[in-house]
């Protein structure tokens with residue numbers, strides 16, 4: 001059986017270089033802190049980080065709210081190895097699962113976060129991932145997505161020269177065309193809002209929040 005295809009953390013680049021690249025090229029702390037603030041995790045909540053990669057956000061989240069149950073999910077073994085080492089180094093108790101966004105099971109989670117994953121997955125997987133996330137949340141649960149969104153003017157050129165070179169055009173262009181909020185709505189989420197747009201040398205990263213109706 002063929003292994004299921006996916007784009008690894010840095011696309012054509014090396015996973016070992018991922019953390020440095022994200023720090024240098026994406027104004028990482030700006031959008032990660034904004035995610036943390038809008039998520040506003042509470043003690044005992046179960047929160048999934050889908051497409052968690054090397055675990056930077058899951059680690060930030062667990063450090064900020066140690067009484068939350070944080071679960072990082074990603075298909076990439078090398079990324080998960082880096083994530084585990086990061087959590088262990090800071091004595092953060094995070095659960096890591098190897099798997100795809102479209103395969104996450106219904107589990108009554110309070111919240112789901114996902115950063116920089118959607119621009120890397122094919123259109124069918126974007127839709128399937130959002131449906132699986134909807135089903136994985138409890139009624140009233142919330143979702144926070146940070147990803148490359150609509151690219152305008154100079155941002156479209158920068159996005160083309162950087163992210164689209166690393167991750168290809170087919171999967172990234174729907175994001176650049178601003179489709180993500182519509183896909184979130186189509187999956188059944190309500191109160192879908194893009195609350196912030198962070199301009200970077202690799203394009204504009206948008207922050208989307210939404211909730212599963214009660």
Ligand SMILES: C[S@@+](CC[C@H](N)C(=O)[O-])C[C@H]1O[C@@H](n2cnc3c(N)ncnc32)[C@H](O)[C@@H]1O
Nearest residue numbers: 006007008009051052053076100101115116117
């Ligand atoms: C650009 S990285 C982002 C990692 C992390 N969320 C962050 O903020 O640094 C995208 C991640 O999505 C993962 N990924 C790719 N396709 C996926 C899929 N279908 N389901 C879940 N994760 C996927 C990759 O393995 C990679 O770790």
